[in-house]
Amino acid sequence: MDITPELVEAELEKLRDLPTPIAWWEVKTGLDSTDDPAVWVWAMLEDEEADFDTVSVVRRKVRKLVRDLTRRRTGTEWWPYVRFRGAWEVERPS
Numbered sequence: 001m002d003i004t005p006e007l008v009e010a011e012l013e014k015l016r017d018l019p020t021p022i023a024w025w026e027v028k029t030g031l032d033s034t035d036d037p038a039v040w041v042w043a044m045l046e047d048e049e050a051d052f053d054t055v056s057v058v059r060r061k062v063r064k065l066v067r068d069l070t071r072r073r074t075g076t077e078w079w080p081y082v083r084f085r086g087a088w089e090v091e092r093p094s
Contacts, residue, residue, distance in 0.1 A: 003029055003070055003078060008039055011069055015061060019054045021046040023087035029078075037078040039066045044087040055084050 005027040012025045023044040032038040041062050045055070059082045066080035 003037070003039065003073055005029055007073075008041070008066065008069065011065055012041065012062065015065065018061065019057050020050045022058070024092055026093070032079060032081070037070070037074075037076065038081060039070070039078050040081045040083070041066065042083050042085055044085055044090065044092075046087055048086060048088065050084075058082075058084075 008027045008029070009025050012022075012027070023046045026042040026044065028040040030038065030040075043055075043058055043062065062082045063080045067077045070076065070078035
């Protein structure tokens with residue numbers, strides 16, 4: 001089964017006990033610069049005061065989710081690239 005952005009986003013929406021609220025997720029899949037399969041995740045933070053330790057916890061949880069999901073679905077762990085933006089900085093895609 002293919003790993004699609006929609007599949008990854010649906011799994012991200014199920015994450016609980018995150019230390020800061022996420023307004024929405026943006027996800028892309030494809031090959032990275034080394035031609036390995038990868039998943040890019042942008043977490044749109046609701047809290048302007050989220051500190052380094054807080055986003056580090058979210059990053060670890062997202063990386064684990066992506067690696068587990070891709071291993072289960074494809075037999076191979078895809079590399080997760082996780083970035084953060086403030087939801088107040090960008091317009092939510094429709």
